[in-house]
Amino acid sequence: MKGAVRIFAYLVVGYMLLSIISPLMHVLQVRLYAPDPALAVVVFAAATLEFLPGIVLAWVLGLLRDGFSPGSPIGLNMEIYVIVFFLCYGFAKKLDYRTPITITIVVGVSSLISTGLMLVFLAIFDQDFDDFSLLLRMAIPQAFISAPMGAIASGLLKLTDRHVLGYGKDGVFR
Amino acid sequence: MNQKPERYKLALLAMVFLVLPLVSMYFHGRSQRDQTVIESGLLRVTAPGQQLMHGFFSTLVNGWEKYVYLVRVEEQNLELRDQLQVLARQVGQTRDLEEENKRLRAALDFKQERGDLKLVAAQVVGRDISPQYSVMRVKLDRGQDDGLRPQMPIVTSQGVVGRIEALAGDSADVLLVTDTRSRIDVNVSGKNVNGIVVGTGDGLPVFRFPYQKARLSKGDVLVTTGHDKVFPRGLVVGYLGHSEPKQVDQQLEIVLEPAVQFSTLQEMFIITNVAMQEPEVTADGEER
Numbered sequence: 190m191k192g193a194v195r196i197f198a199y200l201v202v203g204y205m206l207l208s209i210i211s212p213l214m215h216v217l218q219v220r221l222y223a224p225d226p227a228l229a230v231v232v233f234a235a236a237t238l239e240f241l242p243g244i245v246l247a248w249v250l251g252l253l254r255d256g257f258s259p260g261s262p263i264g265l266n267m268e269i270y271v272i273v274f275f276l277c278y279g280f281a282k283k284l285d286y287r288t289p290i291t292i293t294i295v296v297g298v299s300s301l302i303s304t305g306l307m308l309v310f311l312a313i314f315d316q317d318f319d320d321f322s323l324l325l326r327m328a329i330p331q332a333f334i335s336a337p338m339g340a341i342a343s344g345l346l347k348l349t350d351r352h353v354l355g356y357g358k359d360g361v362f363r
Numbered sequence: 364m365n366q367k368p369e370r371y372k373l374a375l376l377a378m379v380f381l382v383l384p385l386v387s388m389y390f391h392g393r394s395q396r397d398q399t400v401i402e403s404g405l406l407r408v409t410a411p412g413q414q415l416m417h418g419f420f421s422t423l424v425n426g427w428e429k430y431v432y433l434v435r436v437e438e439q440n441l442e443l444r445d446q447l448q449v450l451a452r453q454v455g456q457t458r459d460l461e462e463e464n465k466r467l468r469a470a471l472d473f474k475q476e477r478g479d480l481k482l483v484a485a486q487v488v489g490r491d492i493s494p495q496y497s498v499m500r501v502k503l504d505r506g507q508d509d510g511l512r513p514q515m516p517i518v519t520s521q522g523v524v525g526r527i528e529a530l531a532g533d534s535a536d537v538l539l540v541t542d543t544r545s546r547i548d549v550n551v552s553g554k555n556v557n558g559i560v561v562g563t564g565d566g567l568p569v570f571r572f573p574y575q576k577a578r579l580s581k582g583d584v585l586v587t588t589g590h591d592k593v594f595p596r597g598l599v600v601g602y603l604g605h606s607e608p609k610q611v612d613q614q615l616e617i618v619l620e621p622a623v624q625f626s627t628l629q630e631m632f633i634i635t636n637v638a639m640q641e642p643e644v645t646a647d648g649e650e651r
Contacts, residue, residue, distance in 0.1 A: 208412030216420045240373060248380050256405030257413070263401055264387030271380050314385075314392035 191354065192239070196246050198349045199238075203230040203250045206342065207257045222327065224335045227254045228303060229296045229342035231270045235277030236287050237346070247274035262315050269306045273299050289340040296339030300332040463629070466520075470630055473520035480595060481636035483509060485517075487628050488534065499539070499564075501628060506533045514593055516634045522599035522622025523547065523587065524631055535633075540600065540621055541568055548590040549600050551583045560585060560600050560619060570603065570617045581606045585619065595637055 206226030214223045227250045234243045251267030258266065277299065280286070286295045304324060311318045391399065474482055489502030505511055507530045517524040517537055525545060528538035538545055545562035549570065556579065558572025570585060583603040589596035601619040608615035 204412055207409070208416045211413055212417040212420045215417070216424050241376065244377060244380050248384075251384065252405065253409065256409040262388045262391035263399070263405065264384035264389075264391060267384035268381065268388065271377075271384065275377070310388060311392075314388040316392060316394045 192242050195238070195350070195354055196242050198353050199230060199234060199246055199346060200249060200253075202342070202345050202349055203227045204253055206230070206338075206345075207253060211257060222330050222334045224338045225254070225300060225303070225331075226338045226342055227251070227266075228270065228273065228299055228335060229292075229338040230346065231274050232277050232296050232299050232339060233287065233292060233343045233346050235274050236281035236285065236292075237350075240278060243278060244271060244274055247271050261311075265307065265310055265314075268310060269303045272306060273303055276302065287343060289343065292339040292343045293336045294339075296342075297332045297336030300335040301328055304328040304331060466630055469520035470632070473518075474632070480632075480634050482632035483511070483635055485535070485631055485633055487631070490628075499542070501537045501539065501625070503535045503537060503631070503633070504533065505633060506531050506535050508532050510635065511535055511633055516594045516598075516637060517631050518598055518634060519623055519628070519631045521624075522601065523594060524623050524625075524628065526593055527633065539625060540623070541565075541625065546591070547594055547600055548588045549585040550588050551577075551579060551603070552586050554579065554583065557588065558614075567604070568601065568619050568621060570601075570619050571611070571614050572608075572616075573614055575615075579603060579606055579608070579617065593637065595634060 203226065206229075210223055210226055231247045231250055234246050237243075238246065247270040248267055251265075251270035252263070254266035254270070255261060255263045277295065280295070284291070286292050304327070308321060308324050311324070312321065387401070390396075391402070470484070483505060485503040485505040487501050488504045491500040501524075503517075511527060511530055513527050513530060515527045517526060523540055525537045525539040525542065527535045529536040540547065540560065540562060541564065542562040543564040545560070545568070547560045548557070549560050550557045551570075554577050556572055556575050556577050558570055560568050561571055562568045581603055585600045585602065587594040587596055587598040587600060599622040601621045604618040604620050606617075608617045610616075
């Protein structure tokens with residue numbers, strides 16, 4: 190039961206961050222690049238949650254992200270987040286990357302991977318998409334913008350674990 | 364032994380989680396298709412959050428912009444106030460110049476009209492004011508060094524101011540028409556009534572004249588006769604304040620409105636070509 194509440198809490202945090210980003214970028218007049226906070230939540234969840242709850246979270250967050258990104262085919266971010274979750278889950282077994290600096294780096298790398306995956310999936314499934322060069326040019330700046338979201342999201346999720354769910358300081362319980 | 368089926372189960376679930384998005388992408392990636400239930404459902408889920416945040420940020424930005432606008436308005440207000448002060452000062456200076464221009468023009472006209480008089484222009488440099496705020500005495504910036512002598516009459520384009528009472532090197536004290544020691548021979552213009560204008564010391568001199576049948580009116584002009592040997596003939600001294608004289612001793616008396624406004628005196632002329640005589644002393648000790 191507590192696990193389900195935790196997934197729900199992480200989803201709420203992810204939903205809030207996704208809701209904030211788009212209007213914030215609009216207000217700041219940053220049109221081209223937007224950080225991907227949901228990806229940061231998935232990366233943190235991969236280091237914190239069990240496999241099944243984690244993959245469900247990644248899947249639902251991907252679905253929400255697809256909802257927040259009109260124009261992309263539904264399923265694109267679900268697929269990407271699930272694959273990123275697999276990779277980070279495996280990596281977290283070798284290195285606990287939940288410190289602010291390491292998670293920033295891991296989110297940055299995950300963003301690069303997600304752009305690569307996006308390129309592949311759009312090439313295969315999206316019949317209307319043809320601006321691949323733009324996606325390639327955006328990959329590195331997008332990674333740099335998304336990377337700090339790792340530290341922000343992990344901070345928020347740790348707070349959620351501690352104050353909402355009453356978990357330990359590091360949110361280590363799997 | 365029990366871990367293996369569990370692993371297969373997880374692997375199967377993982378496969379499902381991987382394959383389902385691919386299927387979704389396949390359907391949603393096609394061009395020229397209708398909106399699906401999933402898309403409209405997602406829109407319903409995501410729209411409220413975005414609208415809420417958009418409203419929040421818009422309020423924040425609007426509030427900030429209004430604050431910045433107000434700060435700018437305040438700065439602008441201060442700048443405009445400064446500008447207003449400068450402009451008000453300039454307007455004041457322009458009015459002063461206009462007034463001065465009018466006075467000087469009138470003085471010029473007077474000088475041209477009275478070509479028979481030799482005039483020396485002078486400026487007021489000092490003024491004594493009584494406790495009732497009436498001007499008692501003025502000091503001019505001309506004196507002995509300019510060839511002036513006591514008793515020389517002083518006029519403006521409006522009329523008689525008084526005469527020189529005392530002199531120094533470069534300044535002169537003026538005995539005003541309103542001074543109690545002042546006496547000027549006048550007649551009522553067009554009415555053949557002669558008399559004298561006597562200062563009372565309270566700002567308004569009086570016109571004293573012997574009993575006459577002639578009917579006087581308010582506003583009648585009093586002009587100098589030249590009989591006193593101080594003031595040349597034809598200078599306006601003032602205007603009758605009302606038409607009904609009152610009897611004082613064996614004479615009649617009417618309050619006079621002086622032709623010159625002493626409180627605003629600036630420039631004036633000293634008439635230097637009048638045949639000067641020592642003031643006459645009347646039986647009651649008054650100078651004439």
